[in-house]
Amino acid sequence: MSGTWFMRYLAEFFGTLILVLFGNGAVANSFLKGTTGNGKTGQANGGWMFIALGWGFGVMLPAMMFGSLSGNHINPAITIAEASAGIxxxxxxxxxILSQFLGAIAGQLLVVLVYWPHYKQTDNKNSILATFSTADCSGSKLNGFWTELVATAILVFVAMGLYRGMFFKQNIDLANLGVGFVIETLVISLGGPTGPALNPARDLGPRIVHFLLPIPNKGRSDWNYSLIPVIATIIGGVIGIYVYKICFGL
Incomplete structure (x- = not known):
């Protein structure tokens, strides 16, 4: 990493802003009525791949912009995992973490600003909440917990391998591309039960925005579930980095 710590905090702010803007922007384009990605049917015509691409590029592009500056954590689970592992x-x-949460809130506010006419058209409260935060789709908090824990552990384990592997040490931008593809793949393969969050700031920050803003037909912010994407992802991140550290070193 390089630059002053204040510059690194700014990088984390803008990186998380871009992550949420691209990711939840893709969800909004898929789920809200009247968008180019949805039309007028009220269904997610953009499809799951559409959303996975939004989240994948939402991580990949900030990584290429800010990876050498702040390490591009843009995720409290990664920050805590790296600190716990001593790196x-x-x-x-x-x-x-404060920069990440503020960035997530700012990114979500931009999503609401851009899609406001479509929020007013949409009467499905679950579709509206999906453009902000994740949920336990099966109605099982336990399943949501295990999903987020396993997915985040895999994310951190693979990310450590990409950035510290012998091949990618020669070209960090290839590792940045790889992390974007990891996010995209995790959304496709393990995102069915919850979304997934993979990131406390990505979920809790926008959920706060959902709670505070007077969005028509928004329903509840599902606070009963809100701690799952926070606790499970942090635990998963620590597990992922320690499995990598024990097996391959850091």
Missing amino acids: FPWRHVFPY
Whole structure:
């Protein structure tokens, strides 16, 4: 990493903003009525691949922009995992996480600004909430917990391998591309039960926006589920990085 710590905090802010803007923007284009990705049918015509691409590029492009500056965590689970493994200073964990949450909130506000006419057209409260945060689609918080834990553990394990593998050390941009593809693949393969979140800031920040803004037909913000994407992803991130550390070192 390079630059001042303040510049790194800014990088985390803007990186998370882009992540949420691209990711939840793709969800909004798929789920809200009257969009180019949905038309007038009220169905997610954009499809799951449409959404996976949004989240994948939402991670890949900030990684290419800010990876050499801040490490492009854009995820409190990764920041805490790296600190727990001794490769990131604990004194900068809180500023990183604060920057990430503020970036997620700002990104979601931009999604609402752009799609406001379509929020007013949409009367399905679940579709509206999906453009902000994740949910336990099966009605099982336990299944949601295991889904987020396993998916985040895999994300961190693979990300460590990409950035620290011998081949990608020669070209960090290839590793950045790889992380984007990992996110896209996780959304496709393990995203069925919850979304998935993979990131406390990506879920809780927009959920706060959903709760505070007077969005028509929005329904409840599902606070009963809100801690699952926070706790499970943090635990999963720590597990993922320690499995990699024990097996391959850091």
